[in-house]
Amino acid sequence: MKTRIILLVLIILFLSIACSEPPGITEITTSEDEINVMLDPVQTSTNAPPFIMKAGGYDWTITPRAEYTIQAEVKSVRTYGSGWTSILSPVDFALAWQELTKAETGDYITYSQRNRWYYYHYSSQSPYGKSYIIKHSANHHILPATENVKRAVLTIKKGDRIRFLGFLVNVDGIDESGRKVWWHTFLSRSDEGNGSCEVFWVTEMQKGNKIYR
Numbered sequence: 001m002k003t004r005i006i007l008l009v010l011i012i013l014f015l016s017i018a019c020s021e022p023p024g025i026t027e028i029t030t031s032e033d034e035i036n037v038m039l040d041p042v043q044t045s046t047n048a049p050p051f052i053m054k055a056g057g058y059d060w061t062i063t064p065r066a067e068y069t070i071q072a073e074v075k076s077v078r079t080y081g082s083g084w085t086s087i088l089s090p091v092d093f094a095l096a097w098q099e100l101t102k103a104e105t106g107d108y109i110t111y112s113q114r115n116r117w118y119y120y121h122y123s124s125q126s127p128y129g130k131s132y133i134i135k136h137s138a139n140h141h142i143l144p145a146t147e148n149v150k151r152a153v154l155t156i157k158k159g160d161r162i163r164f165l166g167f168l169v170n171v172d173g174i175d176e177s178g179r180k181v182w183w184h185t186f187l188s189r190s191d192e193g194n195g196s197c198e199v200f201w202v203t204e205m206q207k208g209n210k211i212y213r
Helices: 002-018 103-107 130-135 147-153
Strands: 042-045 051-055 058-079 091-096 109-114 117-122 137-144 161-175 180-184 198-207 210-212
Touching: 058 109, 058 137, 058 198, 091 109, 091 117, 103 109, 117 130, 117 137, 137 147, 137 161, 147 198, 147 210
Parallel strands: 137 198
Antiparallel strands: 042 058, 051 058, 058 091, 058 161, 091 137, 109 117, 161 180, 161 198, 198 210
16 A cells, blocks of 8 residues: 555656656746737837847847737747857747648748748749748747746747747847947848848747746
8 A cells, every 4th residue: 555655656746747847947827818820920119228238258238129929830940059149049930920830831831940041942832922921931039038938948849839029129249359249130021031030039938828938
């Protein structure tokens, strides 16, 4: 009997560990609202002031350009660990919404990333052409606002459906030698080419019904 009780306790402990968050991530709250990937991203003007921070040997000025919320499906994930951009942004997500989230689009459209760029390829049989793909998918450079958000976003995988909340920002930095770097966001979903990605300061993330800040 005693052995059975010990075994039951061990099973419960194992299940609680297996079902809990990865180490270091704190779930802030839960939401009854389902993630709706059929909605366009919501972008609004902001009066939020710039703020200063130090990281990786740089003094950074982060200038909010717009409040931004996106609900989307992750089509590709690429992490980065070198270069000055990785100091603030450890991961990029190629995100898609509306019709591009339908399962059958995987038969016609593929997505990939490298060197902070995002690429898509579509077949001649695709019901969605270049214009629709450009307007309903984008590469997002993710700048987590907190360590908790950082740990949470690094658990995201291709195929996940997520909601991100935060600001599209301009980033300007200067290191101890006086070297200046900059990384500025675009504000349109219909742009393409060099520099057309969203530089996204993420203050909140939802995956499933769990919210992280």
